[in-house]
Amino acid sequence: MLTHDLGRQVFGNPANAGNTISLQDANQLLDDWVKNESLKRHMRQVAALMKAWAREVEKLDDVGQLKWETAGLLHDADWDQWPDDHCKRIVEELEKRDIDPEIIHAIASHGPRFFGVEPVTTMDKMLYAFDELSGFIHAYSLMRPTGYEGMDVKGVRKRLKDKAFAAQVSREDIADAAQRAAREVDELIAFAITHQAGV
Numbered sequence: 001m002l003t004h005d006l007g008r009q010v011f012g013n014p015a016n017a018g019n020t021i022s023l024q025d026a027n028q029l030l031d032d033w034v035k036n037e038s039l040k041r042h043m044r045q046v047a048a049l050m051k052a053w054a055r056e057v058e059k060l061d062d063v064g065q066l067k068w069e070t071a072g073l074l075h076d077a078d079w080d081q082w083p084d085d086h087c088k089r090i091v092e093e094l095e096k097r098d099i100d101p102e103i104i105h106a107i108a109s110h111g112p113r114f115f116g117v118e119p120v121t122t123m124d125k126m127l128y129a130f131d132e133l134s135g136f137i138h139a140y141s142l143m144r145p146t147g148y149e150g151m152d153v154k155g156v157r158k159r160l161k162d163k164a165f166a167a168q169v170s171r172e173d174i175a176d177a178a179q180r181a182a183r184e185v186d187e188l189i190a191f192a193i194t195h196q197a198g199v
């Protein structure tokens with residue numbers, strides 16, 4: 001269906017490799033572009049997961065962690081104001097700012113079904129994997145009297161099977177993304193519960 005087809009597979013300029021965007025600039029961009037507070041929180045939660053995964057699992061250095069974190073922080077930055085141009089706007093903005101192509105590619109490939117861009121790197125695949133799952137887990141936390149407190153993998157699993165709950169979250173995308181990342185969905189759920197609580 002490719003509702004938001006980006007129409008290309010190459011993003012940014014290889015000469016900009018290593019050009020990160022600072023957290024300050026990324027947050028400023030969010031403040032300028034995003035009025036919806038729950039969307040902002042979603043991006044902060046995905047950013048927290050990406051940073052934690054880069055650090056704990058991939059063992060990346062500070063620059064690597066910042067790349068993962070800012071990709072998470074900005075992946076839906078244009079959704080609030082320009083839903084019809086979703087992904088195109090933020091990709092073009094980061095290209096204009098001469099940001100590292102790896103960061104731009106991760107954002108461009110976070111919804112292969114919509115944007116027509118395949119996740120290639122581990123960063124691409126983990127952003128795709130955490131995006132829907134993080135939103136789902138947060139929705140689940142909101143309906144639990146104790147929020148994230150005492151939440152476990154089994155409870156999340158049960159809700160995933162309940163098709164009426166958070167029906168807009170694609171279970172197929174969650175499974176597809178985990179498979180591409182060669183990770184178990186349960187592992188990703190456990191990681192997300194631990195690392196996005198309180199964000």
Ligand SMILES: [Fe+2]
Nearest residue numbers: 042075076131
């Ligand atoms: Fe998202």
